[in-house]
Amino acid sequence: MTDTLIKGADLLGRGRADVLIRDGRIAETGSLSAPGARVVDADGLVLLPGLVDLHTHLREPGREDAETVYTGTRAAAKGGYTAVCAMANSYPVADTAGVVEQVAALGRAAGYADVQPIGAVSVGLEGKRLAEIGAMAHSAAAVRMFSDDGHCVWDPVLMRRALEYVKTFGGLVAQHAEEPRLTEGAQMNEGAVSAELGLPGWPAVAEEAIIARDVLLAEYTGARVHFCHVSTARSVDIIREAKARGANVTAEVCPHHLLLTDESARTYDPVYKVNPPLRRDADVAVLRAALAEGVIDAVATDHAPHAPQDKDCEWAAARPGMLGLETALSISVLALGGPTEVDWDLLAERTSRTPARIAGLDAHGRDPEPGAEANLTLVDPAASWTVVPADLASLSRNTPYAGMTLPVTVQATFLRGRATVLNGTIAEEIQ
Amino acid sequence: MRHLLDTSDLSREEAELVLDVTQQMADAVTGREVPKLPALRGRTVVNLFYEDSTRTRTSFETAAKRLSADVVNFAAKTSSVNKGESLRDTALTLQAMGADAVVIRHPAAGAPQRLTEWLDGAVLNAGDGTHAHPTQALLDAYTMRRRLGGVEGRTVAIVGDILHSRVARSNVWLLSKLGANVRLVGPPTLLPKDIDGWPVEIGYDLDASLKGADAVMMLRVQRERQNAAFFPTANEYARLYGLDERRLALLPDHAIVMHPGPMNRGMEIAATVADSPRATITEQVTNGVWVRMAVLYLLLTNGETR
Numbered sequence: 235m236t237d238t239l240i241k242g243a244d245l246l247g248r249g250r251a252d253v254l255i256r257d258g259r260i261a262e263t264g265s266l267s268a269p270g271a272r273v274v275d276a277d278g279l280v281l282l283p284g285l286v287d288l289h290t291h292l293r294e295p296g297r298e299d300a301e302t303v304y305t306g307t308r309a310a311a312k313g314g315y316t317a318v319c320a321m322a323n324s325y326p327v328a329d330t331a332g333v334v335e336q337v338a339a340l341g342r343a344a345g346y347a348d349v350q351p352i353g354a355v356s357v358g359l360e361g362k363r364l365a366e367i368g369a370m371a372h373s374a375a376a377v378r379m380f381s382d383d384g385h386c387v388w389d390p391v392l393m394r395r396a397l398e399y400v401k402t403f404g405g406l407v408a409q410h411a412e413e414p415r416l417t418e419g420a421q422m423n424e425g426a427v428s429a430e431l432g433l434p435g436w437p438a439v440a441e442e443a444i445i446a447r448d449v450l451l452a453e454y455t456g457a458r459v460h461f462c463h464v465s466t467a468r469s470v471d472i473i474r475e476a477k478a479r480g481a482n483v484t485a486e487v488c489p490h491h492l493l494l495t496d497e498s499a500r501t502y503d504p505v506y507k508v509n510p511p512l513r514r515d516a517d518v519a520v521l522r523a524a525l526a527e528g529v530i531d532a533v534a535t536d537h538a539p540h541a542p543q544d545k546d547c548e549w550a551a552a553r554p555g556m557l558g559l560e561t562a563l564s565i566s567v568l569a570l571g572g573p574t575e576v577d578w579d580l581l582a583e584r585t586s587r588t589p590a591r592i593a594g595l596d597a598h599g600r601d602p603e604p605g606a607e608a609n610l611t612l613v614d615p616a617a618s619w620t621v622v623p624a625d626l627a628s629l630s631r632n633t634p635y636a637g638m639t640l641p642v643t644v645q646a647t648f649l650r651g652r653a654t655v656l657n658g659t660i661a662e663e664i665q
Numbered sequence: 666m667r668h669l670l671d672t673s674d675l676s677r678e679e680a681e682l683v684l685d686v687t688q689q690m691a692d693a694v695t696g697r698e699v700p701k702l703p704a705l706r707g708r709t710v711v712n713l714f715y716e717d718s719t720r721t722r723t724s725f726e727t728a729a730k731r732l733s734a735d736v737v738n739f740a741a742k743t744s745s746v747n748k749g750e751s752l753r754d755t756a757l758t759l760q761a762m763g764a765d766a767v768v769i770r771h772p773a774a775g776a777p778q779r780l781t782e783w784l785d786g787a788v789l790n791a792g793d794g795t796h797a798h799p800t801q802a803l804l805d806a807y808t809m810r811r812r813l814g815g816v817e818g819r820t821v822a823i824v825g826d827i828l829h830s831r832v833a834r835s836n837v838w839l840l841s842k843l844g845a846n847v848r849l850v851g852p853p854t855l856l857p858k859d860i861d862g863w864p865v866e867i868g869y870d871l872d873a874s875l876k877g878a879d880a881v882m883m884l885r886v887q888r889e890r891q892n893a894a895f896f897p898t899a900n901e902y903a904r905l906y907g908l909d910e911r912r913l914a915l916l917p918d919h920a921i922v923m924h925p926g927p928m929n930r931g932m933e934i935a936a937t938v939a940d941s942p943r944a945t946i947t948e949q950v951t952n953g954v955w956v957r958m959a960v961l962y963l964l965l966t967n968g969e970t971r
Contacts, residue, residue, distance in 0.1 A: 421774075426859040428857070431796060433795075501778075543751060547752055548776045549773060550772075
């Protein structure tokens with residue numbers, strides 16, 4: 235593999251340096267010349283550790299009409315990601331060693347991003363019996379994170395047992411916090427807008443009640459709980475208090491919950507239908523502040539591709555979820571102050587280092603320092619782009635940002651030194 | 666006015682125009698040997714009904730026929746919808762057949778709005794989920810105009826299951842726009858959350874809310890809601906929120922009793938009250954035809970040939 239010299243990049247906003255990549259690792263940083271190396275001109279660009287997504291739906295196996303591991307990881311690379319955690323709600327469900335190993339193998343074959351499978355907590359995501367968590371943990375896929383995402387692990391006994399069980403190998407449970415009885419038939423955030431639109435409401439308390447319970451269970455069992463897609467202001471309060479007491483909990487927020495509100499539902503366009511739902515302005519403001527402060531540990535996309543027929547219909551008939559991988563970096567920058575104000579080191583903390591640590595992906599989330607694997611993203615802070623659904627790398631088109639102009643473009647993504655994206659274009663042959 | 670999706674989309678002037686044209690329709694047809702006008706000859710109106718509602722469908726059908734339109738009834742239960750055809754494909758089919766207007770009744774809120782994205786013709790919302798039922802609100806306002814001499818300054822109590830009522834929502838927007846004082850009355854379980862911003866007074870005590878009301882609108886309450894803990898029993902509901910003769914006597918003498926139908930006699934309304942001369946229930950049905958004629962006429966002609 236040819237050496238790569240990234241010339242003149244601003245390293246996480248700390249200052250300009252050249253970065254030499256050799257054999258998939260960072261060989262040197264400083265003022266360098268490297269004859270024979272491929273030179274990437276990074277003048278005016280910011281170099282970040284490659285982004286890590288804790289929450290991606292790759293849809294394979296089962297819904298290859300919406301996304302595949304190949305298309306999903308290309309979208310990830312385009313968005314600056316070098317690793318994604320693949321959620322378990324595939325068909326069949328990732329509740330056995332066989333399925334998680336298959337997903338990991340598809341990721342390796344595609345080569346665009348490391349794919350770390352997440353295992354199901356319960357068989358078939360049904361919330362009744364524990365899945366073979368140990369088999370998945372000890373499989374070649376080395377699963378550490380378990381989640382019934384899409385469904386809440388509602389049964390408090392099952393949740394308790396899962397938490398106790400994953401302690402044996404340092405695992406964690408990623409909870410989709412949704413009290414199911416409080417959200418039967420729910421279509422959007424419960425509030426002034428749902429009252430007008432006549433769409434059954436998804437009350438904030440349905441999320442908060444489960445987060446409060448699971449904070450207590452985490453403290454009681456001494457196990458790790460990670461809260462997926464936190465969406466309400468009161469959830470932030472509960473997590474802040476839990477962390478202050480030393481509870482072993484972490485939390486993620488989705489880009490869409492940092493930007494969009496339930497006002498979007500007035501269009502009745504299901505591209506805005508998502509679970510948990512878009513909330514109020516006040517929630518957006520609190521989530522942004524909590525992300526900056528660190529009460530929310532990480533940005534996670536909840537990238538949820540859907541085939542056209544699952545969105546081109548009535549709101550109530552549509553499946554929840556929206557694309558996220560290719561827009562998450564831009565929206566994270568917006569949420570953390572915009573392209574001129576953002577603290578790049580903080581951005582790296584929330585989108586790369588912390589999520590890598592939560593997922594146990596030791597080779598990711600490493601700053602560009604000699605010896606580290608070269609999993610890197612090079613972004614142009616001065617550029618902006620307009621979201622055109624047809625131009626996205628994802629197989630699906632259900633982005634809520636169509637037509638919006640967003641700050642910051644991804645110029646290059648490197649996975650173990652190989653450019654998966656170069657000059658803003660996905661590499662067709664990874665070299 | 667290109668479509669009629671909800672009363673909240675109407676300006677006060679547009680709403681008044683609909684009510685004026687409604688009066689003209691009633692005057693033009695009433696007493697005629699052949700109660701038919703040629704205004705929509707050659708136009709095709711499709712009734713696309715995804716919910717059983719013989720009342721509303723028949724009303725729209727009658728209205729369209731009195732305007733000499735061709736009417737096609739596309740009942741979802743007896744069509745390819747059962748085989749899983751999407752709303753979009755149905756819309757494209759109707760579009761290809763050249764529907765000038767589609768009257769849609771659908772269990773999903775917002776379905777009519779989605780339809781406007783796929784159809785060139787006018788879309789008329791005949792009730793979508795718990796969202797809106799604009800022609801019902803217009804016929805209610807028209808009934809008040811006829812019986813109370815107007816809507817401005819009148820006090821209207823809307824009683825019962827507001828949460829699940831598209832009729833209540835469309836009436837709130839329309840009646841408040843026309844200058845009425847609207848009171849919503851029901852148990853908190855059947856009122857939507859976060860409606861402080863609505864142009865209404867909210868009450869839980871029916872007796873108190875009836876005082877000084879010029880009209881009281883009783884909403885249908887499904888008995889089955891007791892199974893989801895919205896109220897303990899149908900009997901308790903009737904005791905607390907049913908309109909019986911004692912409560913009728915609390916109303917001013919000129920006040921009218923309205924109900925969009927179909928009624929649960931003995932539940933939200935006592936049989937004697939439903940049959941009393943102060944009830945406008947059958948009159949509302951008659952007015953419904955005039956209102957729907959007016960709306961179809963305005964949507965399909967822009968009022969040009971009037």
